[in-house]
Amino acid sequence: MSGAEERLLRLLGGDETAWLVDRVRRRMEQGRPLTGTVTLAAATPAQRRAIELLLGRRAGAGTSLSVSLGDMDRMLRASGVAAGGLREAVVRLRGPVRDLAGESAARTAAWEQAFARLDTLVAGRPELAGWRSWLEATGVVRRLTATAEEAGPLLDRLAAVLDRLPSSGLPLGRLAAETCGDAHALDEGRPLATLALSAARALAGLPYAGEGGADARRRTWAAIGVHLDDLSSLVLCLGLPGDDRTPTGRMLSAARAAGEPCVLTLRQLRRHETPFQADLVRICENPVVVAAAADELGASCPPLVCGGGRPSAAVWRLLGLLASGGATFAYHGDFDWGGVAIAAAIHERLGFVPWRFDATSYEAVPSSAPLTGRPNPTPWDPELASAMARRAVRVEEELVLSELVADLASNRSGSAIRHRGAG
Structure with a gap:
């Protein structure tokens, strides 16, 4: 281990400074600047002595302990402990830092892309606007799929189904086959069937969640011109x-x-x-x-x-x-x-x-x-x-x-x- 590594561990690698490293790492993950002051309420004497050793001066009086991130950064650079300052020091101590803000933006973009085709359809179908807001508020799509990548094809098939509704008298199996390439895609219990049935309720002027049961399902589809069989309509x-x-x-x-x-x-x-x-x-x-x-x-x-x-x-x-x-x-x-x-x-x-x-x-x-x-x-x-x-x-x-x-x-x-x- 080099002398710089030993000094870094002695200054910031102990339990008494762990709170400070945690705070800095959290800011880095969130994409926030390493400026300003961080404060620890009810600091112990050992934590106060560790900060005094780090900064080379008294850390003030009272029960709380405040540290200027700018002072820390300048000290680490000037002392040669971390030429890249506070950001480099934290990475050396704890490993690479996740870009949580970037990850969140990427997830948001991925979900927007997953919903793109459906949202284009809903934009021209005002009768579905309330239902689309309900999908977002309840998070039902995210419960039915693990990721945006999994949700995308499902929502594309949903848009294809809705583009054919209301119908003038189409069997459910044929609707599924012609829009999804699978005659059983709208069978009860499948994720697509759950979403499509809630949209069918919206088109029929019914509550989006609706009541369960085969009879209610049959009535909902029939209300928008889709029949489960030739005898139930x-x-x-x-x-x-x-x-x-x-x-x-x-x-x-x-x-x-x-x-x-x-x-x-x-x-x-x-x-x-x-x-x-x-x-x-x-x-x-x-x-x-x-x-x-x-x-x-x-x-x-x-x-x-x-x-x-x-x-x-x-x-x-x-x-x-x-x-x-x-x-x-x-x-x-x-x-x-x-x-x-x-x-x-x-x-x-x-x-x-x-x-x-x-x-x-x-x-x-x-x-x-x-x-x-x-x-x-x-x-x-x-x-x-x-x-x-x-x-x-x-x-x-x-x-x-x-x-x-x-x-x-x-x-x-x-x-x-x-x-x-x-x-």
């Missing part, structure tokens, strides 16, 4: 004209003659390839409207389809078959922001005239239920969104049930629905 209808040539057509004809609601599966509708012939088809959001119409009108009820909240793949398929047959649509739903979002999706895809679903109708119904959620535009009646934001109450379909059934009983034309409003 359903649509409720009443009074739809069928035919006598196909199995599904005969079911509809029999249900219409009996005045009973009919539930069709996506499997049945996928196997039915010919359009359904109808003129005006009314669409409601809640099954209670169908039940009341069946109770009061029975076989005389005009064509009515229930969206059941966010339209499932089966709902979209049935509405598509009706549209192909020349049907036009009149829509009513809940006057809340979720209901407006549902209506906007149907309006964009199929078009409709509002069925008591305009500003005048909204203002006419007493309600004290608070309106919550993120506002959405109402392109079929722009004044409706303004009226809802101004009044700030929600109106559920059940509050106007008698009026809706009366409309069905009178079988008004689409023109009358458009112009009469609340009636």
